[in-house]
Amino acid sequence: MSRNNAKKRRKTGGRKLEFTIYAIGIIIVILIVSLMFNMVGCVCSKDDPEESSDASSVVSDVSSFDEESSMNDVSSTLESSADASSTVTSSQSSKFVRNTLSNGDYISYTKSGKDELNEWYLILVNKDNVLASKWTPNSLTKVADGERLDSRIITAYNDMLKAASKEGLNIYPISTYRTVDTQNRLFQNKVSRVKAANPSLTQEQAEKEAATAVARPRTSEHECGLAVDFIDVEERFANTKEGKWLKANCTDFGFVLRYEKGKESITNVIYEPWHFRFVGIKHAKRMEQLGMCLEEYVEYIANGGK
Numbered sequence: 005m006s007r008n009n010a011k012k013r014r015k016t017g018g019r020k021l022e023f024t025i026y027a028i029g030i031i032i033v034i035l036i037v038s039l040m041f042n043m044v045g046c047v048c049s050k051d052d053p054e055e056s057s058d059a060s061s062v063v064s065d066v067s068s069f070d071e072e073s074s075m076n077d078v079s080s081t082l083e084s085s086a087d088a089s090s091t092v093t094s095s096q097s098s099k100f101v102r103n104t105l106s107n108g109d110y111i112s113y114t115k116s117g118k119d120e121l122n123e124w125y126l127i128l129v130n131k132d133n134v135l136a137s138k139w140t141p142n143s144l145t146k147v148a149d150g151e152r153l154d155s156r157i158i159t160a161y162n163d164m165l166k167a168a169s170k171e172g173l174n175i176y177p178i179s180t181y182r183t184v185d186t187q188n189r190l191f192q193n194k195v196s197r198v199k200a201a202n203p204s205l206t207q208e209q210a211e212k213e214a215a216t217a218v219a220r221p222r223t224s225e226h227e228c229g230l231a232v233d234f235i236d237v238e239e240r241f242a243n244t245k246e247g248k249w250l251k252a253n254c255t256d257f258g259f260v261l262r263y264e265k266g267k268e269s270i271t272n273v274i275y276e277p278w279h280f281r282f283v284g285i286k287h288a289k290r291m292e293q294l295g296m297c298l299e300e301y302v303e304y305i306a307n308g309g310k
């Protein structure tokens with residue numbers, strides 16, 4: 005009897021062990037399957053182009069143009085909010101000019117309701133008017149090795165260089181369209197140089213100083229393909245034949261010297277006699293006449309100026 009009981013117990017114990025192993029096996033299988041599903045989910049969301057182009061993303065893009073979000077855009081890219089507070093009050097144009105998406109490719113201005121401000125060639129890009137994260141430039145055309153500009157300004161650009169050539173001047177570009185990544189690299193390089201020159205500066209201070217010479221990513225006109233730096237990015241360029249000719253004649257072709265001497269407090273950019281920006285002949289002439297930089301001019305138009 006006692007032997008039979010012992011047998012029974014062994015039998016029951018064996019069944020329990022079998023059941024436990026079986027249960028553990030099922031749990032492991034469930035874990036593996038759910039892990040596989042998770043992995044598949046990750047890959048899809050990473051590579052799925054639909055993710056970045058659905059309607060809700062576009063809407064959030066538009067709303068990202070309000071001041072605070074724009075600042076977040078820049079600061080998250082750079083992991084710093086160095087200029088956030090000063091930016092809000094520094095530029096007059098920021099009081100009423102807002103960027104918004106226009107036909108998905110260029111930015112226009114909403115508040116004024118002035119048709120002219122909706123034109124692609126009057127796009128204002130600066131530290132207050134940040135390009136949307138999904139913004140892409142118009143088609144680009146090669147103008148030199150590694151240099152491209154918005155295809156719509158190529159005729160004007162070529163005409164300007166041809167006219168200079170007739171005067172015996174060899175004017176060539178050294179920086180034109182830049183990707184956001186390129187702009188970011190240039191900016192970070194500048195921050196490093198500023199820090200090397202003055203190690204006592206904090207990261208914030210170094211970035212703020214760097215931003216007066218090299219725009220933060222998504223705040224540079226170069227990212228639109230409408231701006232070009234010629235020959236030499238030093239102030240001495242202003243005194244060369246080429247620099248003088250460009251300044252005197254650029255408006256005939258729809259370009260302006262974008263960062264003039266004396267406008268630094270409005271543009272928040274140093275004097276750059278090498279940097280020219282296409283705005284179209286009519287506006288270039290008008291800006292020259294009025295002695296306005298683009299920030300002032302956009303404000304002027306928004307207030308009803310003609």
Ligand SMILES: [Zn+2]
Nearest residue numbers: 231232233279
């Ligand atoms: Zn430039």
